[in-house]
Amino acid sequence: MRVLVASRNEKKLKELNRVLDNAGVTGIELVSLRDVAEYPETPETGADFVDNARIKTADGVRHSGLVTIADDSGISVDELRGMPGVLSARWSGVHGDDAANNRLLLGQLSDTPDERRGAHYVSVCVMELPQEIAVAAGMDTVNVAEGRWEGRIAREEQGVGGFGYDPLFLPDEEPGKSVAQLSAERKDELSHRGKALAKLVPLLERLSRLETA
Known part of the structure; x- marks a missing residue:
């Protein structure tokens, strides 16, 4: 199944x-x-991660007719009262400018002591099914999974892997290392998105059986 x-x-x-x-x-x-x-993509104007992910899956199902998965994710910083949050990708004002986003975040936390640099990544993954497939599989049309990854913000970028805020995020499980310094396999094991995607695996397995039944 595609x-x-x-x-x-x-x-x-x-x-x-x-x-x-x-x-x-x-x-x-x-x-x-x-x-x-x-196809035309609806602007991501949702108030939270679920809203934005559902905007993307609704577009995908409507225009492609395929089961569609989308995630919306971001970083929440304790000192900034949970921001950037849903604005993570455009925190600096330009969507997807990782370097500018990281510079701005570092600047905002420049005087923040280590004990107050706590943060966590959040990923919300939504899988939406066309109505006929949902009925055939005995599944909900919209399925939501969430993952969270605890850590803190470094004082400077570390590593060249990953994307987004990965060079700044120091996960609790890997003291002293940023996500950008982890292997892809280790990141999958620990990450917010990996945790959310793992919750969709049983549903995707059911869909794969439906296709071959």
């Missing part, structure tokens, strides 16, 4: 593929927005 991952970020597609491979799920072909006919 499943649309409503993103152009190839790293997200690879991450879900690794999660499925590790779980031994076969029969699911993941495709990205680059692999389907282009």
